Amino acid sequence: MLTKRQLDVLQYLMEQNDYVKVEDLKSKYNVSNRTVRHDLLLLEDWLLKYQIRLERNRKKGVKLPLTEKQMKLLLQETQNKPLFFHNKERNKMIIKALIEESFVSSDVIQEELQVSKSTFLQDLKQVKKWLNEKGLNFVRNKGDIQLIGNERMVRAAYIDLLREQFNDQHIFQLFIRGEGSEVLVSPWKEWFPLEDIYEISQLLHHLEEKLSLQFSDSSFSALSLHLLMAVQRLKEGHLIQMDQELLNELKNKTEFSKVKALILEPLQLLFHVKTPEEEIAYITQHVLGAQREKESDDEEDDFYRDLALEIMKNVEQRYNQKLMNQDKIMDGLSIHLKPAFYRAKYNLQTKNPLKDQIEKIHGALIQMIDEETNRVLEPFHIRFDRDEICYIALHIISGMTQPVLPLKYKIGIVRSSGLGTSTLLEQRMATLYPQIISIKKYSYKEIMNATSFMEDLILTTIDLPIQNQIPVIKVSPLLTKEDILKLTPYIGEPHQAMHEEGMLMQVMNNIMSIIENHAIINDEKGLTRDLLHFFQGNQSTNQDKELSQLLSSKNIALQKELRSWQECIQYGNQLLIQSNCTSIDYGHYLVKLAEQPQNHFVIAEGVAFPHATSDAVIQTGLSLVTLKKPLVFGASKKKVWLIATLAATDRTQHIKALSTLLELLSDPLFMSKLKYETNPQNIWKEIVKKEGEKG
Structure with a gap:
């Protein structure tokens, strides 16, 4: 949509029979040369839709030659054209x-x-x-x-504004491949000349080649945006200032001299801009903070391997378990730490799009990794923010599950933000699908340029605008239940059952029975809670909530006469909806899962425990429903009279509640009372009493 001023410029050009100089347009509309150039680019793009070309002459200016038919068409299109902006x-x-x-x-x-x-x-x-x-x-x-x-904050705001306008797919395709459809390219014309975009992209490819490194896709696009923005600011005479001590520190880096040698002269020749040392220093910061695809031979890398080792050892000590694939984790983590260190030092830390999802699943574990990582970094006066910590966590989490030997099915993995995402995805796939062989990890550049594939399936964590001869499926590196459902038509059901909480409850019942047969348990509740934390891979925190906090008397329904197991699930979810814990979609999702043969919802004789990780969960909560007459539950074909429905936002804050619930389910007196009680308040009081007995 053209603005009023741009329509005015168009109508003015239509009225002229000769060239109009940019200076004349600047004076006529009281705007800068840059704004005039910007308006002309948009007009040129708009006119192409009608097969009309704007003529340009460096000395004379611009001219709009029109046939009589073209003139009538434009008059029709521009008259009474509505102008409205949200x-x-x-x-x-x-x-x-x-x-x-x-x-x-x-x-x-x-x-x-x-x-x-x-x-x-x-x-x-x-x-x-x-x-x-x-x-x-x-x-x-x-x-x-x-x-x-100050100029640094202006540039940071400029980048944020660009990021709001363009998604990663647009940036990757335009900057990394240097191409795009007219629909893709057109919005960029409102911001920058296309020739600047292509020149900068080529400049960075040259920089990669000469520095013998390969940036990750996200780092390449971030560097491209920074250089593009910096060039525009320099064209307008906006120079950036830097603290002299920091400038001297950067000038002593080998990267500074290399960047200066490779970028300074091309910037000045291509864009006719003055490029002071401070500008080279800021570009050097971004180069230092850019994620690489592989480790270099720099001696400095030994320092980051030592940091990675110390972080791993501290996490293992707190986690009380050895990490699997330690060499692989060490390689990926040390490669990640070097640019992350510089990002934190130079305040270039970026947003992690997976942060909320990672924290939702691994809440307490992320907090522990945060504490141990920043404890290691403290002597260097560096601190990673939570976004960076979640990137670190991707590497560590990939070592917390024993890998399964691959067998038959071949996959390729595409990633954009570095080794951590692909390593975690590869590990999750190997654990859930023992028939998987991971053939290759692709960058965006590699997958877009590939012409043939050895794989049966490509998994990607980013959008890919391609049509391949093999299936391409977008998933989260955490491989959510929704992702697993998408994969099922291609590679079947996962080897590891999806419903981990239900399996865990069954295992815990068996473990506690074995321990009771061979030892005296002084603190049954404490032992249960600690074992649950151990098997979940979490540390106990003060965020653990009591069962009575997650299960109010309003969430207890007793002696209900329901007609089907589906109605039981929906009823239990309705209680959670009333407590603002879930939405109606959660009940539908649980029904769908219960229909699957491999579900582990029935955890003990007569007891069903429906639960799932889902976006339909708003906050952690629990509901209890007892039936007057037992019903066959889902695909299990087992009769149940008690349905305990769990909604959890993470894997930590309900552990204490589950330990109490397990203890109550093992108490014959409580179960007898629960089976025949009609007053929810009485059951809730029994729960509070049990919690009080163990403190």
């Missing part, structure tokens, strides 16, 4: 203008947006809020709006 679009346009121009005219931009003064003032409030979050601000003076803030 408030988010308006905010983005104002921020973009401020970052690109440093100051803009209130009247000009308000007219361009076609909004009232009151609406424009509301937009400015939202713009100010966004800028404040980035450490920036603006001031209004005599009708102008001026951006306030």
